[in-house]
Amino acid sequence: METEIKIPSVGESVQEAILAEWYKQDGDRVHKDEPLLVIETDKVTLEIVAEADGILKIMVSEGETVAIGxxxxIIDTAAASDTAESPPAEPEAKSPPAPSPESPAEEPKPAEPVVVSSTQQILSPSVRRVIAEKNLDVAKIIGTGPGGRITKSDILLYEESLVCDQLPLAAEERTPKAEPEQIIRKPMTPIRKRIAARLLESKQNTAMLTTFNEIDMSRAMEIRTQYKESFQKKHGVSLGFMSFFIKACVEALKEFPELNAFIEDSDIVYHNYCHIGVAIGAERGLVVPVIRHAENLSFAELEQAIVDYVAKIRENRLELADLERGTFTISNGGVYGSLLSTPILNIPQSGILGMxxxxxxxVVIDDQIVIRPMMYVAMSYDHRIVDGREAVTFLKRIKECVENPERIMMEV
Structure with a gap:
């Protein structure tokens, strides 16, 4: 019997995908629920697992575009069992034939006598020793001594001539050879194409503006350090700063609903819920999974949602539904060391916060210069729907909530 491996549906708007990678080779034995391949659409990357045990038969190569369904x-479930075949018997080693008793071993020939040239007859012992040590060709040395005898000066002149002959070659070897310039051309992946298209659309179709502020992270860091162990023991997840900022954004969005609204044609669509998208850098590109109804979630539930999404991205299990219906986005460039940046709107949303x-x-506090852990924050907004006063006040409200976390009632 055979089990077909089909490209699953990942959403109504997706009609095709790229077979990005096979984890197995043609003819390999696979087991049920074992990852077989990765497909990539313009929105998600998804792993497909085996539905049965058997032998894999690959019908479509990596890099090809395939339709949904x-x-x-094919997995051949009726393939041969795992019993290994017995290895073929090794041929007997043949022993070398014994020497024939009738053919006696050949006796070694005596070494031929070394012929001493006539030139060597006129060398002094000291000159002969130098030539032997330096392994010089006597025939190429011109003797200038009495009767054409070779002197030590002749040897020095000969060595200098050898050095001069090798200089041009050495200079040529030291000169680096000009190698042809090389380029590598790779087609853009569907996800990268989609990211590029959406960023360009955002720049062209919104009146984007960015406002900046800075946040003193002292109190948030103190609370995180104070309750880190108890929070981990109680909820099974670590307490990070992202949950602080999500909570702060929820509070600010309640006060400034324009930052949680879309423009559709000539209408403004307001949302009475907060679906917060969290930008996460993945190997194949940036994705923004959405934490739904963040206004109803605790700190622990927010942190757990982030951990779950990171695991799904790492294991290529992120679904299209995980990316839909976000109303506001948070991007944390600080994890990569960014000190300040201008985030681009995730259309059709009207606001995005950059950590x-x-x-x-x-910093100056009460007329005293003190050292504090500070974070620059940036908030980009669509000026068509959000005025500068609302945007600046919105970001200031986030600053107040993070600097005074008690105001957002952290559960520990």
Whole structure:
């Protein structure tokens, strides 16, 4: 019997995918629920697992575009069992034939006598020793001594001539050879094409503007350090700073609903819920999974949702539904060391918050210069729907909530 390997549906808007990678080779034995291949669409990357045990027959190669529902391979479930065949018997080693008693071993021939040239007859012992040590060709040395005898000066002149002859070659070897310039051309993946198209669309179709502020992370860091162990023991996840910012954004979005709204044609669509997208860098490109109804979730539930999404991205299990219906986005460039950046709107949303690296800086508090862990934050917004006053006040509200986490009632 045979089990077909089909490209599954990942959403109504997706009609085709690229077979990005086979984890197995044609003819390999596979087991049920074992990952077989990865497909890539313009929105998600997804692993496909084996539905049965058997021998894999690959029908579509890596890199090919396939339609949803297409058969890319077969698992032969009626293949031979795992019993290994006995290895073929090795041929007997043949012993070398014994020497014939009738043919006696050949006796070694005596070494031929070394002929001493006539030139060597006129060499002094000291000159002969130098020539032997330096392995010089006597026939190429011109003697200038009495009767054409070779002197030590003749040897020095000969060695200098050898050096001069090798200089042009050495200079040529030291000169690096000009290698032809090389380029590598690779087609853009569907996800990269989609990212490029959406970023370009965002720049062209929104009146994007960015406002900046900075946040003193001292109190948030103190609370995180104080409750880190108890939080981990109680909820099974680590307490990170992203949940602080999600909570702060939820509070600010309640006060400024324009940042949680879309423009559709000539209408403004307001949302009475907060579906917060969290930008996560993946191997194949940036993805923004959505934490739904973040206004109803605790700190632990927010952190667990982030952990679950990171695992799904790493294991190529992210679904199209995980990326849909976001109303506001948070991007954390600080995990890569970014000190300040301008995030681009995730259309059709009207706001995106950019977090950055926490860095100790001198600040003035109560007329005193002190060192505090500071973070620059940036908030890009669509000026068509959000005025500058609302945007600046919105970001200031986030700053107040993060600097005073008690105001957002953290559960520990």
């Amino acid at each position: 297409a058969i890319v391979g 950055h690296k926490i860095e100790k800086r001198p």
